[in-house]
Amino acid sequence: MHLYINPSKCVACTHCVPFCPTGAIQIVSEGGRSFARVDEDKCVECWICYRVARCPKDAIEPTPPEKMPFERRLKFFFASATAVWPETGMAGRGTEEMKTNDVTGRFKFGEIGFSLDMGRPTGVGVRVSDIEKVCRAIAPYVTFEPENPVTKLLIDPRTGEVRDPKLRNVYLLSAVVEAKAPKELASKVLQIVKEVSKELNTVISVGLVSRVKPDGEPEAFEVLRQLGIEPRPNMKINIGLGKPFIGWE
Numbered sequence: 293m294h295l296y297i298n299p300s301k302c303v304a305c306t307h308c309v310p311f312c313p314t315g316a317i318q319i320v321s322e323g324g325r326s327f328a329r330v331d332e333d334k335c336v337e338c339w340i341c342y343r344v345a346r347c348p349k350d351a352i353e354p355t356p357p358e359k360m361p362f363e364r365r366l367k368f369f370f371a372s373a374t375a376v377w378p379e380t381g382m383a384g385r386g387t388e389e390m391k392t393n394d395v396t397g398r399f400k401f402g403e404i405g406f407s408l409d410m411g412r413p414t415g416v417g418v419r420v421s422d423i424e425k426v427c428r429a430i431a432p433y434v435t436f437e438p439e440n441p442v443t444k445l446l447i448d449p450r451t452g453e454v455r456d457p458k459l460r461n462v463y464l465l466s467a468v469v470e471a472k473a474p475k476e477l478a479s480k481v482l483q484i485v486k487e488v489s490k491e492l493n494t495v496i497s498v499g500l501v502s503r504v505k506p507d508g509e510p511e512a513f514e515v516l517r518q519l520g521i522e523p524r525p526n527m528k529i530n531i532g533l534g535k536p537f538i539g540w541e
Contacts (some may be wrong), residue, residue, distance in 0.1 A: 294332050294355060295339065301351035302327035308345040308352065311541070313465065319409045327351075336417065336465040337364060338371035360482050363462050367421075369441065371465040379444045386468035387439050387509030390501045398437075404478035404512055407432065408485065411466035411494050418494040421460040421468055426496070427452030429488040432479045437470035439470075478515040503526060 297308075297317070304326035309317050315336035318327055328351070337360075357375070358370050369375050376383045376519045388396040390407050408426060411418030423442060429454035436443040447455035456461060473481050482491045482498070489496050502512040516523050 293362070295330055295337055295342065296337055296353045297328045298351045298353055299327040299329070301349045303349055303351075304328060305348065308347055309340040311341045312346040313338060313340060314417055314463075315415075323332055328493075331380075333463055334417075335367070335472045336463065338369035338465055341482060343351070363459065366462055367464055377441055378443075380439045380441060380503050382439065384532070385441060385466060386470055389435055389437060389439075390470065390499070399472055399501050399503060401503045401505075401511065402475050403472050403502070404475050404481075404515055405472045406430075406470065406478075406481060408469040408471075409466065409497040409499065409503065410469065410492075412497060414465065416466075416495055418464050418467055419460070420462045420464065423464075423469065424452065424454045424460060424483065425491060426469055426488055427454075429484050430471065430481050433481050433484070434471035434473045437472070440468070440470040442467055442469050458494045464486075475502075475511060475515065477479075478512075479518045482515070482519060500502055506526060514537035 299322075304319050306328070308328060309319070312332045314336055314461060316331040316336070317472070319329050319535075333418045337354075339354050340445060342354050345352070355364070357365050361367065370385055373384050380387075383386075386407070389407055392458055410423060410426070423445075427442070427446060428438070428451065430530045431450060434450040436446070436452075438449075439508055443449055445454055445459065447453050478500075483498065485498060500512040500515070504510050514522050
């Protein structure tokens with residue numbers, strides 16, 4: 293079961309068509325009438341057509357997540373910023389660890405965090421098979437974030453292999469691979485990501501996370517300079533009000 297447009301209600305007004313980020317809604321003609329139909333493969337269960345387009349005939353009928361087969365439910369959770377993952381108890385495509393590191397201390401001095409945002413800008417999308425290619429390529433050199441939804445799909449984080457081969461063809465709105473590595477291996481990981489990206493049918497936005505040294509420079513800058521990459525800082529700083537400060541190590 294998946295998001296469904298009821299042909300007996302639809303009048304082919306096309307109001308919903310431009311709202312679909314993946315172009316999954318098409319107008320078809322059958323039996324002497326026209327109506328909108330959802331491409332089950334391209335649909336990522338984001339429900340933007342249902343929530344935003346506001347069908348004048350109430351023809352858009354989403355299936356509740358609890359009634360979806362696992363593959364469809366996977367699409368729904370990766371497309372939602374508010375739905376809470378049963379496996380992690382958290383909402384969204386990733387964790388907050390990369391934005392609240394001064395509170396959680398997940399990334400320590402001498403470690404570089406990686407945020408590999410796959411499938412965005414919205415509309416590009418990503419197959420689980422492409423996510424697996426990236427995970428398998430970097431697995432020998434990184435530690436995957438245990439509470440990340442992508443990590444939960446892996447049969448063994450040490451290999452980066454997806455636990456169920458049937459998932460490989462599932463098309464998602466986007467996904468974020470989160471991992472970390474010792475600083476001395478970080479440049480190698482970035483080079484691997486660059487090489488494997490040539491084999492993918494999607495795009496990757498690479499983000500780095502690191503502690504800031506006492507002189508005010510993030511450790512990640514050292515890694516980027518080794519590769520001749522000009523840093524483009526986009527810092528999110530959480531001052532940790534109400535929680536103990538970890539302090540310098």
